[in-house]
Amino acid sequence: MKREDAMDYRLDDSLVLAAGTGKAVRMRAGQRLKLTNPFGTQAIDFWAFTQADIYEFTSMDNFRSVHSTVHVTSDTPLVSTKRRPLVSIVEDTSSGRHDTLLCACNADIYRQLGVTGYHRSCADNLHKGLAELGIRFPVTPAPANFFMCVDVRADGSLDRLLPASKPGSYLVLQAEADIIMAFSCCPQDITPINGEDRTPRDCLIDIFSPAGSA
Numbered sequence: 558m559k560r561e562d563a564m565d566y567r568l569d570d571s572l573v574l575a576a577g578t579g580k581a582v583r584m585r586a587g588q589r590l591k592l593t594n595p596f597g598t599q600a601i602d603f604w605a606f607t608q609a610d611i612y613e614f615t616s617m618d619n620f621r622s623v624h625s626t627v628h629v630t631s632d633t634p635l636v637s638t639k640r641r642p643l644v645s646i647v648e649d650t651s652s653g654r655h656d657t658l659l660c661a662c663n664a665d666i667y668r669q670l671g672v673t674g675y676h677r678s679c680a681d682n683l684h685k686g687l688a689e690l691g692i693r694f695p696v697t698p699a700p701a702n703f704f705m706c707v708d709v710r711a712d713g714s715l716d717r718l719l720p721a722s723k724p725g726s727y728l729v730l731q732a733e734a735d736i737i738m739a740f741s742c743c744p745q746d747i748t749p750i751n752g753e754d755r756t757p758r759d760c761l762i763d764i765f766s767p768a769g770s771a
């Protein structure tokens with residue numbers, strides 16, 4: 558947490574987002590969530606859904622339309638399908654590279670990469686995380702990909718870069734409405750999007766509430 562906020566928030570919960578797995582958590586407006594990347598290499602696919610209407614969720618196409626950028630920063634909150642801010646980055650010690658262009662990895666991607674059996678995916682992790690909260694959702698929305706470095710070249714093609722964050726880098730996300738935040742510690746171990754050694758790794762989640770709140 559920012560030093561000036563240290564007295565204003567209390568730690569409610571901490572959990573490990575195990576390599577290759579996902580988790581969804583309910584967040585009230587004003588709560589904050591610290592997402593730590595202990596190795597600096599791990600990409601985290603992210604979604605938020607409003608608790609009032611599961612069909613209002615973070616929208617990458619609306620994000621790019623509202624902010625005229627492809628990168629999520631502290632100046633560009635993630636907006637919903639109704640163009641409302643749902644999640645802001647209030648602190649970021651990472652490389653500051655967070656992608657909004659690439660889809661969540663899914664069974665079809667792994668099949669195209671030559672996997673014949675089951676392979677964990679960010680899409681499955683989203684739906685498993687929501688299912689743990691008793692929620693079924695019919696599709697996989699486009700994620701924000703925290704810590705994932707993707708550049709747009711001048712000719713419009715995409716450059717998938719290696720992770721660029723230092724070990725221990727973290728983001729602090731603030732819920733701007735009562736929402737569900739869903740995370741997938743990307744299980745991609747065939748391409749180097751999670752680092753040259755192609756090894757998914759654990760990340761850490763800490764949840765904070767404003768001091769004095771219930």
Ligand SMILES: [Zn+2]
Nearest residue numbers: 662679743744
């Ligand atoms: Zn993935």
